[in-house]
Amino acid sequence: MVLLAQASDITREAFWQISHAGELVFYYLTIVAVLLFAYGFYRRVERYRQGDEDPFERLDDLVDRIVEATKIVGSNVKQFDRDFFAGLMHSFIFWGFLALLMTTTIVAFEMDVWVKLLQQDRFFVGDFYQSVSMMADIMGFVFVVGMAMALSQRYVTRKDRLWGEHTRLEDDLFVWALFLLGVGGFLQESIRIVGAGMPEFETVSVVGYALASVFTGLGMDPEMAATLYRPLWWSHALLALGFVATVPYAKPVHMLTSYANVVTRDPKAGVRLPGVPEDASPEEIGTTDIEDFSWKQLLDHDACTKCGRCTSVCPANQSGRPLDPRNVILDLRKYGRELEAGETEEIPIISGEEESVIDPETMESCMTCMACVDACPVEIEHVTQFTEMNRRLTESGAMDENVQEAMMGLFQQGNSFGEPEAQRAEWTEELEFDIPDARETEVDYLWYVGDYPSFDDRNQKVARSLARIFEAADVSYGILYEDEKNAGNDIRRVGEEGLFEMLAMENIETFESVDYDQMVTTDPHAYNTFKNEYEQFGWERGDDVVHYTQVVEDLVESGALPLEGTELDTRATFHDPCHLGRYNDEFEAPRAVLDSTGAELDEMPRNKSDSYCCGGGGGGLWLDPDEDEKPAEERIREALEDTDGGEDVDQFVVSCPMCMTMYEDGAKSGGYQDDIEVVDLAEMVWDALEANGAAESVAAD
Incomplete structure (x- = not known):
């Protein structure tokens, strides 16, 4: 019975069925993943540092900004706007992911710092272990449900705004990787519980224990569980480490850039527009080159999640005009990354006379209604950037008669x-x-x-x-x-x-x-x-x-x-x-x-x-x-x-x-x-x- 068990016995073995050599390989791969993450993050920050100074203050009252951004991101209020299903889905994913991340952090800190480095007794035991295990199971289940909802929107109902010319394989890999991490975690936990002999204190792991009960009912014994656990553990670990390593290089980066974008947002973006520097020549007015974007605008580009909310509410797009706010932001991002990688030649951002990244007709189509800015869950400031491009067209004489x-x-x-x-x-x-x-x-x-x-x-x-x-x-x-x-x-x-x-x-x-x-x-x-x-x-x-x-x-x-x-x-x-x-x-x-x-x-x-x-x-x-x-x-x-x-x-x-x-x-x-x-x-x-x-x-x- 749970009441008779020693508190130190109420826990789990972090590297059950994994050899010491396997542990060393895991730590090596973890270091590689963290280094890749750190390098990618550094490259991102350096890219923003190369952008122009933003005309508006972005880091004043930083504590208040962080608090307000945390409220916006934590409540998912922007996701609920106009789409309750998407808001609920994102809330499930967001809070489930944070709970699982917190659990993983506790386990890693205990084993790698508290026990191995500081030589202290384990603390992830007893009531604390059971409380965290129950929370992790419940929130992990919420996370999996959220990911299932996301897969349903993308592949079953095929919501139009989730698809477009910038849809890539990375979008599919992102949702499937998260879904498999959630499902794989439960499978790993349930097989470990079977291998441990179905201890009663693990009943708090409500999902894992339920799956373990199903597996034992199908004939799985501890020996079979031990055999299955090793490949399952390694597949889960490699997927998790691969995900961490690729965060700064692919779609998962929005988990970082989106929050940063909300922190540095201008509450009056588009409502008030930046002026033109007094000493600017006609050739310097508006956006001509990628270097003309401010660091915040470059962050805008990276923060875009391709969700299509901006396009779905754009009256110009809905009326058939050649403007897709999402594609404009993603075209700019794609061009910036290809230029940085040396994969394309430098051309004007916008021009009425020669080939350019953005077609002039798209900017002429904008009604500056601010619906795109209002709908964006990560506070991308479309209208400000659109106006800068219109200034370039105006200065070059490319204006409608x-x-x-x-x-x-x-x-x-x-x-x-x-x-x-x-x-x-x-x-x-x-x-x-x-x-x-x-x-x-x-x-x-x-x-x-x-x-x-x-x-x-x-x-x-x-x-x-x-x-x-x-x-x-x-x-x-x-x-x-x-x-x-x-x-x-x-x-x-x-x-x-x-x-x-x-x-x-x-x-x-x-x-x-x-x-x-x-x-x-x-x-x-x-x-x-x-x-x-x-x-x-x-x-x-x-x-x-x-x-x-x-x-x-x-x-x-x-x-x-x-x-x-x-x-x-x-x-x-x-x-x-x-x-x-x-x-x-x-x-x-x-x-x-x-x-x-x-x-x-x-x-x-x-x-x-x-x-x-x-x-x-x-x-x-x-x-x-x-x-x-x-x-x-x-x-x-x-x-x-x-x-x-x-x-x-x-x-x-x-x-x-x-x-x-x-x-x-x-x-x-x-x-x-x-x-x-x-x-x-x-x-x-x-x-x-x-x-x-x-x-x-x-x-x-």
Whole structure:
């Protein structure tokens, strides 16, 4: 019985059935494996050290970074996003692997350090041995289940995102090696238990003992177990040592680089982009050679696990444009490794005139929606690298003609329509009141209207609705009239950094000449760049920038807008704009405002941080790409077919001028214009105020 056994007897022999010569061979192979691992790891680190300095701080507050990264990696929160099965699978593998690694470390430390080097009595005995054995068996079983789930996804259901042009034999070897290590460990344990005579204290090894019971029931005796154990032990040991040795050279390296990538991530990656060094010549702007990548970007390349999550959520890829975010990162990694090994000739990273690693059309296709960055479980910063490549194309003159035309209008007139700045405020002429001039009077809210609400007919209606809302709430606000210029968010993201900097400096000069408490923007794109990027040019009021939905929410809560008891007779769904939601984590304000109108809300299946882009970002509004289906068409189809309301949804609600333009066009091109109405949230609020009689008071004023 267990109670009668001596504690020192409750343990296992580490090298059972292995001769002293076998032990020496094992230690020799272990040293070789560790040295190969160390050399490979050193080569990786040296490669990163050769990269450029990163423009953003990556190692500040290192303890906090490590703690936060450990939370992200340990919780597998990114794996659960959009795919519960994959999240559960990865959690099983991750925690099972760590438990088995911990057990192996205990055994190795006891035998190789504690007993053989320090000449101490064994400690892996008694209750400690049984506790660890039970934990290792349970978590080892969890690990094997996780690996079985991974094999099922890869070979049975054949999930599309796991396969691609960069799929290699190493991907198969990686999953099979881990699965065989888990299964082989249990087989080895069960045969050892049979060979030891089925001691009762080993019942805590729940899986191993159960398998041992099966084997004894099939007729296996201790002598047979001893015969089978030696080849099984060696096959398991060689597989494990081979795995350790190849970690830095193949796919298993992501177990190291992924964690390092999460530690060194920029929480605002893509939200704010790095500037161009002041002394950079045109030939030095953007990414030309592999040496132009920063060490963090090289780490990005190595951290990629080929999981395909980025590609599966990319609206450009889904609409048939030639962009696969995963392949871009893997193409760069492949080229870098081949160049380092002397297996390829040096060519430009991207070029509009000659052969290059990345096709220019792929970068022109990017909508900078940030879905790829948000979906990546290892925090690869795709958009930052894509923008650097777009800068190279821009500097070399390889820019789409439509984008060039918009850039010329911006350069000459300060707006993407190329209209005279004197006409910027003509939309106000149909209002029943005058909008104060913020250049001449102190205001609480400086309203940055934006290009589309100023010059586009459909968005002008939105601007007038918002102006009437401000009047109804009796707030102190004003606009800049002809002194307002484009904010530059999308200009920067198509690679035109010089024009962006010019506009930023002009806007900052104008903003600093005005007396206001907060700036409110109609456009989430302007909201993002004012809030997160103008700081690079010395402007320190980014925290005072708000989106109009945030202001209206405050006005409703304070009672300044008489909406209590309002019930608009409509069924609506709401689209989260990328630059307000995924970029800046503002999801609740627009929903609170929509709720205040009394409209019935049916959430989109892809909502909040998982929202699907309208297709207008990254210069998409100025392009005429060859697409299988416009992202806006797919999104409206989703509203009418995949929401709870389905065909009963009356209104598709947006809170972004670019979204309004794209969805109005998508409704027409997709044949949905008679099925659903595209409206801005500001228009819904004004409709609700009209229903409550507020329109009369504004007209009277």
